Amino acid sequence: MVLTQKEESEIRSSHRVSLFNLTIYKKFLRKGWLMAVIPGVVMALFGTLMILIWPEFEEVMSDPAFLELMTSEIYQLLLGGSFDMSTFQGFWSIELYTILEFLMLFLVVFIPVRLISNEVDKNTLDIALSYPIPRWQFLLQKYLVYLTQMFFIPVFLVLSALLGAIPLNETFNNTGLILSGLGWFVLFFSLGAISLLVTTLFLESGRSLAAAGIMVFGMWILDRLSGLVESTKFLQNISIFHYLVPRKILETGEIPLAEFGLVVLIGVMALIGALYIFNRRELAY
Amino acid sequence: MSSSVSKDIVLQVSNLTKVYGKEFNIGGRTFGRAVVGAKNVSFDVKKGEIFGFLGPNGAGKTTVMRAVLDYLHITGSVTFFGKLDHHRDALLIRENVGYVPGEVALYGNFNGNEIIKYFNNFRPINHEFVKKLKSIFRVDLTLKIGQLSQGNRKQVALIVALASKPDLLILDEPSGGLDPLMAANFHDILKELAEEGITIFISSHDLSEVQTVCNRIAIIKEGEIVLVETIEELKAKFLQKMRIIFSKKEDMPTVEELLSLSTVVSAEKPNGKVRTFLLTIEEDANELLKFVTKFHIKRLSIEDATIEEIFLQYYQ
Numbered sequence: 001m002v003l004t005q006k007e008e009s010e011i012r013s014s015h016r017v018s019l020f021n022l023t024i025y026k027k028f029l030r031k032g033w034l035m036a037v038i039p040g041v042v043m044a045l046f047g048t049l050m051i052l053i054w055p056e057f058e059e060v061m062s063d064p065a066f067l068e069l070m071t072s073e074i075y076q077l078l079l080g081g082s083f084d085m086s087t088f089q090g091f092w093s094i095e096l097y098t099i100l101e102f103l104m105l106f107l108v109v110f111i112p113v114r115l116i117s118n119e120v121d122k123n124t125l126d127i128a129l130s131y132p133i134p135r136w137q138f139l140l141q142k143y144l145v146y147l148t149q150m151f152f153i154p155v156f157l158v159l160s161a162l163l164g165a166i167p168l169n170e171t172f173n174n175t176g177l178i179l180s181g182l183g184w185f186v187l188f189f190s191l192g193a194i195s196l197l198v199t200t201l202f203l204e205s206g207r208s209l210a211a212a213g214i215m216v217f218g219m220w221i222l223d224r225l226s227g228l229v230e231s232t233k234f235l236q237n238i239s240i241f242h243y244l245v246p247r248k249i250l251e252t253g254e255i256p257l258a259e260f261g262l263v264v265l266i267g268v269m270a271l272i273g274a275l276y277i278f279n280r281r282e283l284a285y
Numbered sequence: 286m287s288s289s290v291s292k293d294i295v296l297q298v299s300n301l302t303k304v305y306g307k308e309f310n311i312g313g314r315t316f317g318r319a320v321v322g323a324k325n326v327s328f329d330v331k332k333g334e335i336f337g338f339l340g341p342n343g344a345g346k347t348t349v350m351r352a353v354l355d356y357l358h359i360t361g362s363v364t365f366f367g368k369l370d371h372h373r374d375a376l377l378i379r380e381n382v383g384y385v386p387g388e389v390a391l392y393g394n395f396n397g398n399e400i401i402k403y404f405n406n407f408r409p410i411n412h413e414f415v416k417k418l419k420s421i422f423r424v425d426l427t428l429k430i431g432q433l434s435q436g437n438r439k440q441v442a443l444i445v446a447l448a449s450k451p452d453l454l455i456l457d458e459p460s461g462g463l464d465p466l467m468a469a470n471f472h473d474i475l476k477e478l479a480e481e482g483i484t485i486f487i488s489s490h491d492l493s494e495v496q497t498v499c500n501r502i503a504i505i506k507e508g509e510i511v512l513v514e515t516i517e518e519l520k521a522k523f524l525q526k527m528r529i530i531f532s533k534k535e536d537m538p539t540v541e542e543l544l545s546l547s548t549v550v551s552a553e554k555p556n557g558k559v560r561t562f563l564l565t566i567e568e569d570a571n572e573l574l575k576f577v578t579k580f581h582i583k584r585l586s587i588e589d590a591t592i593e594e595i596f597l598q599y600y601q
Binding site for chain 2 (some may be wrong): 122132133283284
């Protein structure tokens with residue numbers, strides 16, 4: 001018995017694949033909603049605390065001796081630039097953005113890497129991918145869960161800043177505040193995409209975490225430490241952190257479009273690379 | 286792949302070869318290591334049959350199953366439903382293929398009902414059949430997967446895979462971890478599904494399971510298929526066991542006389558039993574029967590070799 005063209009097309013048409021099914025996104029977001037809320041709420045609470053203690057610290061921050069200390073080159077390098085701490089906005093951002101930067105270094109490595117490596121370690125991919133969902137879509141939806149979780153961090157931070165400043169009659173550069181929130185989100189996006197790309201290459205969590213950690217922490221160290229010596233300053237150019245500094249965006253109220261575009265482009269390329277590799281690679285582990 | 290493929294063949298595997306790792310030869314020295322997981326594996330599974338894939342741990346069963354499902358890069362070809370290529374048409378194939386891996390792992394923070402609902406979004410389930418499966422397996426689906434034993438997780442995975450009644454079920458050692466009663470119930474379900482026309486490709490190293498449920502089997506050894514036969518053909522082709530008890534010890538042959546017959550493979554007398562002989566014989570028993578009937582026989586029985594014995598013959 002031989003299949004005719006008609007019979008073949010009947011077999012094909014009887015198999016219908018839904019190309020846009022957000023089940024994975026919805027399910028994993030529901031299961032991981034705490035991760036969407038906790039970091040943002042913690043940062044917002046900490047930001048509110050900074051706002052509340054500002055009246056006590058205002059005098060200290062204006063002390064010339066303290067301001068002199070802030071002009072130290074090493075201090076500026078660690079903070080990513082020269083910033084004025086004597087203003088309400090400067091005080092708030094220098095504390096909050098430094099903490100958020102360190103938090104981000106961990107979040108952009110651990111969460112994207114574990115999106116897939118956790119499934120590999122626990123062997124859950126075999127069943128999950130035996131269903132008619134394209135692998136790239138599986139990965140993209142899981143990455144969208146991460147992006148949604150990270151989206152709430154700048155949102156909560158900005159909202160807490162705007163609301164917290166009202167009782168003190170203090171003001172932020174609102175445009176700068178919102179744009180810096182966008183800057184944070186783009187950094188979460190691009191650095192997370194790089195970690196995801198690394199994971200699709202290694203799959204297993206130990207090696208993925210190590211490689212993604214080296215990439216992300218390496219870029220951060222390059223940006224901060226290579227600026228110490230004139231002859232190594234060019235190394236800053238290969239770090240994403242060099243192109244997008246949320247603290248600067250807050251201060252200037254402007255987002256550097258070319259640099260912003262470059263960081264977005266790197267993130268998009270890394271994400272496309274991750275989706276492509278995961279779609280094609282063999283799952284031998 | 287030829288365009289003339291039988292409609293009755295649900296899965297056709299041709300010359301499937303999988304090599305893990307790579308070896309490089311630089312300056313006469315070998316670097317890396319290549320391990321053959323499967324070599325020129327060819328077989329087909331027909332519509333409505335239960336096809337067993339038999340072999341000990343490490344023989345290549347899981348490699349072949351994962352390769353068939355397009356998890357591994359291979360050489361050779363795998364065709365589903367007569368025309369669908371396992372790689373090019375992977376999504377179409379998955380609409381109608383259920384899979385349970387050997388090591389079942391489901392999301393630990395989902396409960397059983399959530400898992401069923403979650404996968405229902407990708408391949409709609411048959412609710413009536415799920416009710417039946419729930420009553421048979423009796424696993425508490427309100428508990429999180431992380432709270433279940435390995436055997437209960439396997440039951441949830443089986444419910445999930447069977448729930449949509451796909452055209453083809455690929456089950457990698459599915460009854461591992463199930464208690465005997467549950468395994469028997471599961472075998473009944475498989476037989477019912479096969480009667481409905483659902484094709485089942487099942488791997489196992491549990492020989493009695495294969496003997497109970499399969500219509501045909503393939504034996505895989507060190508990555509190569511060494512045999513593909515129906516259970517009946519296999520038993521007929523292989524050695525049989527004969528037990529003869531003679532009436533008088535003065536009127537019976539010697540072990541040497543029995544062994545001199547061409548169909549007798551082995552002959553022995555069990556300890557303490559003077560008039561009893563245990564023989565292993567080849568398919569044609571005529572010569573032996575003609576010979577032993579010269580003596581006065583009290584009792585004679587012939588049994589087919591079990592699948593275990595056949596399997597061991599291949600592996601020894």
